[in-house]
Amino acid sequence: MSVETLTKPNVREAVPFFGVKDMPASLRFYVDGLGFRITHDWTPDDPKVIRWCCLKHGNASLMLQAYWQDGKPGGWPKEKPGEGFTVCFMCEDALALMREISARGLAPSRHPFVGNGLWVVGYTDPDGYDIDFESPTDVPEETEYDPAMHGLGR
Amino acid sequence: MNFPPKAPANGANVHMTVPLFNVTDMAASREFYIGGLGFRQKLAWTPDDSNAMRWCWLELEGVAVMLQQFWREDGPGGWEDGQPLGAGMTICFICKDALAVRRENLSRGLAPSQPPFVGNGLWVVSYVDPDGYRLDFESPTDVEEGTEFDAGVHGLGR
Numbered sequence: 297m298s299v300e301t302l303t304k305p306n307v308r309e310a311v312p313f314f315g316v317k318d319m320p321a322s323l324r325f326y327v328d329g330l331g332f333r334i335t336h337d338w339t340p341d342d343p344k345v346i347r348w349c350c351l352k353h354g355n356a357s358l359m360l361q362a363y364w365q366d367g368k369p370g371g372w373p374k375e376k377p378g379e380g381f382t383v384c385f386m387c388e389d390a391l392a393l394m395r396e397i398s399a400r401g402l403a404p405s406r407h408p409f410v411g412n413g414l415w416v417v418g419y420t421d422p423d424g425y426d427i428d429f430e431s432p433t434d435v436p437e438e439t440e441y442d443p444a445m446h447g448l449g450r
Numbered sequence: 451m452n453f454p455p456k457a458p459a460n461g462a463n464v465h466m467t468v469p470l471f472n473v474t475d476m477a478a479s480r481e482f483y484i485g486g487l488g489f490r491q492k493l494a495w496t497p498d499d500s501n502a503m504r505w506c507w508l509e510l511e512g513v514a515v516m517l518q519q520f521w522r523e524d525g526p527g528g529w530e531d532g533q534p535l536g537a538g539m540t541i542c543f544i545c546k547d548a549l550a551v552r553r554e555n556l557s558r559g560l561a562p563s564q565p566p567f568v569g570n571g572l573w574v575v576s577y578v579d580p581d582g583y584r585l586d587f588e589s590p591t592d593v594e595e596g597t598e599f600d601a602g603v604h605g606l607g608r
Contacts, residue, residue: 304512304546305511305512305546306511306545306546306547306550306551307510307511307512307513307543307544307545307551307587308511308512308513308543308544308545308546309467309512309513309543309544310467310468310469310513310514310515310541310542310543310544311467311541311542311543311544312467312469312539312540312541312542313539313540313541313542313586314538314539315538315539353464354458354462354463354464354465355458355460355462355464355465355466356464356465356466356467357467358467359542372538373537373538375533375534375537375538376533376537377537377538377539378536378537378538378539379530379533379534379535379536379537380471380472380473380520380529380535380536380581380583381469381470381471381472381535381536381539381583382469382470382472383467383468383469383470384467384468384469384470384516385464385466385467385468386454386455386464386465386466386467386468387463387464387465388457388462388463388465389463392463393463393464412495413454414454423538425538425539428470429464430454431454432454
């Protein structure tokens with residue numbers, strides 16, 4: 297039995313896979329805004345047209361796939377994407393990340409607050425999927441973010 | 451694993467992805483995730499009654515998920531009847547051996563929602579939870595693309 301078999305768990309990572317209507321808009325949000333980087337992509341039609349990609353930010357990954365029908369974007373469901381679901385990215389310092397993201401021109405979709413002992417910084421992507429970055433804090437529960445008080449992070 | 455997860459050795463700020471599912475029936479969801487998929491409960495929140503769980507943190511080997519009961523005023527509620535949950539998305543659990551996960555789940559009485567198949571060089575073993583959220587367990591394989599699982603051929607895993 298290999299060392300890897302002995303030391304690594306079988307189930308290793310949760311990776312959200314989102315169907316998206318407009319891949320360029322999603323990439324502007326995830327790459328230019330949130331700071332993910334593309335690690336793999338699939339461009340079967342045209343090297344400039346990404347149909348699928350894997351993105352990474354630190355140790356977290358997600359995948360995007362363009363809805364596609366009759367050779368062009370289309371075929372997406374009528375239902376609200378990701379209803380009832382939030383992807384939570386656990387961080388060392390969610391406020392530091394928020395500042396980096398804000399510097400790239402993307403503001404949180406919801407006012408940051410403290411919940412369950414965590415700073416919660418929430419964004420909604422172009423399709424409506426909810427994304428939270430969360431990090432531990434000892435700031436009192438339900439405190440809302442105030443740049444004058446919390447501007448330097450936790 | 452601890453809640454919240456500890457910092458990784460590589461110093462990355464973003465270090466773990468944890469799906470949070472809002473659920474309509476916490477008891478049914480717990481039966482699925484714990485009784486079927488083999489997750490273990492590490493934390494729970496029962497602010498109203500020790501028998502009425504509103505939130506929990508579950509772990510399965512290297513991954514975690516959170517379940518949160520849809521809640522309105524003083525009881526379960528707040529979801530839209532007929533509005534499918536989790537449309538357009540799947541949570542992929544990356545594994546060393548997804549077929550082994552399938553066998554373990556079968557031994558607990560939970561079958562995949564469709565026959566496992568090979569896609570993009572991965573065995574894909576799919577489940578749909580009681581609210582309709584889709585979960586895929588996936589692991590690398592060199593079995594031919596598009597192959598459907600056959601217990602006689604693939605029963606012992608990859």
